[in-house]
Amino acid sequence: MLRVATASLCLYCRRAQSYPLASRGRCSAPGPSLEENKLTVDALYDLSVDIRKIRKLKGWVLRQSPAYVQETATLLRDLGADGAVIARVLEQHPEAVLCRPEQVRAQQELWASVCPNNRDLVGIIEKFPASFFTVHHHGNQKANIQYFQSLRLNKRIIGKLMASAPQSFSHPVERNREVVSTLEEAYLSLGGEQANMKIWLQKLLSQNPFVLMKPPAAIRENLAFLRERGFSSAQLLRLISKLRGFFSELSTDGMRDTLAYSQEVLQCSEEELREIVLKCPALLYFPVPVLTDRFQGLLSAGVSMAQIRDTPTVLELTTQIVLYRMQKLRSYGYDVRTGSLEALNGTKKDFEMSYGRLQLRQERPLFNPVAPLKASEE
Template sequence: MAAVHGVRALLSLHRSALFQRSFGLIPVQLTSTCLPTRLCSATTKRNKARPEQKNCNKSLLENLHLMGVDVEMARQRQPGVFRRKSLTNEQGLAEFLQSKGASSEEIASIISRFPRAITRSTEHLEERWELWRKILNTDSEMLSVLERSPESFFRSSDNKNFENIITFLTSLGFKTKDLQRLLVKAPRIFCGSLDLTRQKVNFLKDICVELGGTNPEQFTKTVLYKNVFIFSESIKRIRTNIDILRAYLGLGNSEMLAFIQGSAAKILVLSTEYLQNNLNSVELKMVSLGCQKADIQKLFYTYPVVLYISPATLSPKLECLLKVGIKVEQILETPRVLDYSTQNILGRLEQLQEVEYNFQKNGIGILDCSQKRFLAKMEKLKL
């Protein structure tokens, strides 16, 4: 019995030393005689008893605390990780990420937000990293994406699926620079199933054919370029949103085809409820300002992004513009002024009032320009 306790004590000592060494807590020099860490995590005939499993969980928690992981957050996000009876690889994960340039804080953050990362073997991590290197050029680029979206790297254990998705997207005409953009902007695309990815593409091709398009491949690529997050949403949502917009706008096939692969692509991923509620709210607001339905339809067609803006944000923007004498017709002609925050609009209006700017004579284009151009124009107006 004393011998068993002695082995456990030795394991505990080496485990603590390894983790403190990894994160710069003490300068421990390991030799080939060191025992591997967290042997108690492996399930054997001798350690199936409940007390041993509890000890293993406690050991895991101690290791994660040493690494600076927010264990409470990790438990809430993926509690199953803490009930595992098989080996976890937090030590190997930490060493792997450190070798790629990650700091201890970044590693702790990654595990806190996606604790399943500690279940991936070092061999799997190396293989996945090499696959990512086929798209991104440097370790720092890859770490940036991984730190922002750890799920994209650790969610799937199927490296072959990841490789198949790259092959499939390449077959659609996506070049390496396009894949880089996809991986940076919407990395979760690459951790979904190949079948679902193929279904989304086929769905878009079908939409093109349904609307009389003659080049489904180009249509699909154009839409995905406009909004890669379409890959992340359900076909049902996208189809419903298309139907809602077409019914309201009363567009013919060719007009709808152009609309979808134009500015409308950006709003196809909105929650259907949110889209419908905003459509109704904008309509009510514009009618109250004297607009006809044709005016509102034109607004949605030329500037569908207005449906992204919540009613609570849109109303103050419109009111501050109308208050200084700008006509609603001018807003309809230059709807991009609504892109800017209410604070930004108010600040510009205040500066323009100081120079007695005449919106009826000069228009409102000055409100729809970069800050640098706006300041340059203000300097000329003050002369």
């Protein structure tokens, strides 16, 4: 076991305040030693960890004492992690070996309250090791878990929030309570039903956990701005529901610029612009240079402005994707310049399915007694 009695972890954490975030660990901070801890290096070698990667990115970890390499590896192994997973975790987040075993066990118990089984927990640790090994905010983490459980949020949602936005669980619970209260207040004030609020909140938080990191004032300011632009309560509720957590990331200055630019290019009225935004909320958060590039790309490909007004969601796609899809459709006789842009929309999977159906229609023989054509395809 790799234990060397030195200053307490609290002392390390206090020292950490004077180091840049990029080089600071979760469980300790760089000590004064310039020599590597041979026991640490040897133990990591034994676990097939790429020491060169650690030296390049976080070499200071290798100079720390005490270090708990074997204890950390044993805990991960007991959870069901194999050797390859353990090596990847320690390469991504070598600071894990600086966490005291009792702290890591406490984290395991904490995460077990929101993870259905050890297999899911290992998956989270492998993908978000820094989140799991954030041990010195245990009290705040526990209080925040209890708060979200009191909202009757799904365990998986809470686990996802902890994994992808660990800072929000490190803060005092009062901060998250204020953000959630602001969201609930906005939802109800816009006509949302109390019975549906839990589902709405779960979808919002699961889509963008970082909404918890935004100041509540930003949500209120964005709502006030859009009200001034003529959006009704029902329309705002639709917008928030579509944008979900991304609504909090908008800025009034950014929205003002993009709306003014979009209205000028699309040559539409205020009312028409609102309807276009409801169809394509991305107009609110794409900066003007991005929109400029996409408008120009569509127009240069022969698409008309009237087509864009009818199907504004095509602006969510990059110019490269649009041109690629247009070319594939054209190879099977469909020219979006004389038809609808709807054929371009959707995810890659959606488009491939639509393209496949078009390809099948073109290649299928006119008469096939084994598989007769449907009436809609004749």
